[in-house]
Amino acid sequence: MTKKRCTKCRRLKTLEAFRDRKYASGLIGKRARCKECENAGSLEGYYAHRGQWQKRQRAYRQRCAKREMTRRRKYNSTHRKEKAAYAKKYALTHHEAMAAHAREYYQAHRKERRAYVRKYAPTHPEQYAAARRRRRAKQLAVQENFTPKEARFIRSLWNNRCAVCGKTRKEEGQALAIDHWLPLSKGHALTMENAVLLCRSCNSTKSDKYPVDAFGPEIVKRVGAFAPPKKGEEE
Numbered sequence: 001m002t003k004k005r006c007t008k009c010r011r012l013k014t015l016e017a018f019r020d021r022k023y024a025s026g027l028i029g030k031r032a033r034c035k036e037c038e039n040a041g042s043l044e045g046y047y048a049h050r051g052q053w054q055k056r057q058r059a060y061r062q063r064c065a066k067r068e069m070t071r072r073r074k075y076n077s078t079h080r081k082e083k084a085a086y087a088k089k090y091a092l093t094h095h096e097a098m099a100a101h102a103r104e105y106y107q108a109h110r111k112e113r114r115a116y117v118r119k120y121a122p123t124h125p126e127q128y129a130a131a132r133r134r135r136r137a138k139q140l141a142v143q144e145n146f147t148p149k150e151a152r153f154i155r156s157l158w159n160n161r162c163a164v165c166g167k168t169r170k171e172e173g174q175a176l177a178i179d180h181w182l183p184l185s186k187g188h189a190l191t192m193e194n195a196v197l198l199c200r201s202c203n204s205t206k207s208d209k210y211p212v213d214a215f216g217p218e219i220v221k222r223v224g225a226f227a228p229p230k231k232g233e234e235e
Contacts, residue, residue, distance in 0.1 A: 004030055060176035126151060129178075133190060144189040150180055154195045162199040163223050172199050180221070183208045189195060196223060 005012050011034075017037065018030035031038070046053055059071035060066055076083065091098060106113055121128040137144035155178070160169050162176060169176055179198045182188035185208040198206065206214040211223070 006034040006037055008030040008041070009034065021108070088095075105229060125175075135191060137184060140184060140187075142184060142187060142189050146178075146190040146195065150192055152193070154178055155194070159196065160195040162202055163196040164198060164202040164219055167199040167201075177203050179203050179206065181211055183210065186210070 003014055004018055006018075013034050015030055017034045019035055021029050024028065024085045032067045033041070043138050076163075117128075129144065130148050130151065133146055134144060140150070155176075160176065161167065165174075176197045177198055178190070178195055180190050181189055181194050181196045182192070188194055202215075
């Protein structure tokens with residue numbers, strides 16, 4: 001027997017369309033309803049009693065928080081590649097829906113999100129700055145991924161001094177800014193070859209202009225001599 005009739009939709013389907021059912025005797029058979037009908041029934045039951053399901057789930061998470069945390073960590077560590085691949089695929093196929101949901105969530109929780117950012121930014125300055133840079137680049141349709149590790153290297157490379165005037169952080173009174181040497185507004189992403197450390201005054205002077213227009217060829221030549229080598233030019 002290679003086919004079976006579903007007791008719900010009454011259609012004759014192959015055995016692959018039914019889930020396995022294990023009996024107490026050890027025998028393995030097939031369930032009475034096909035997978036399609038079981039899934040539809042599960043969704044109908046969930047939406048009909050959504051409030052009760054959510055209440056039970058919250059109660060379980062509170063009651064078994066440590067057990068759930070351990071289970072999730074174990075699962076995530078053993079299925080890291082599968083989860084990353086699924087998340088990437090889902091984001092590509094549901095980009096608009098995810099963006100709309102994010103906007104709706106932000107509008108509904110604006111105060112909480114702002115409070116979280118105010119608390120997060122002082123304790124994670126590098127990650128916060130990197131996120132702001134990515135957001136700004138995305139708004140200008142520029143692909144950019146300048147990491148906190150690269151930012152630390154640039155600060156060390158310039159010895160925490162402004163690349164143009166040599167002003168230190170102590171003299172500036174605040175952290176120097178990592179800026180696009182070639183402007184982001186002209187389509188240049190922040191990379192190791194395009195990143196410099198500037199004080200507030202020099203950053204304001206440069207604005208969205210090209211370096212040669214803002215500072216002149218001599219300073220551009222001097223800054224270029226200390227810049228990291230381009231890819232393919234390393235010794």
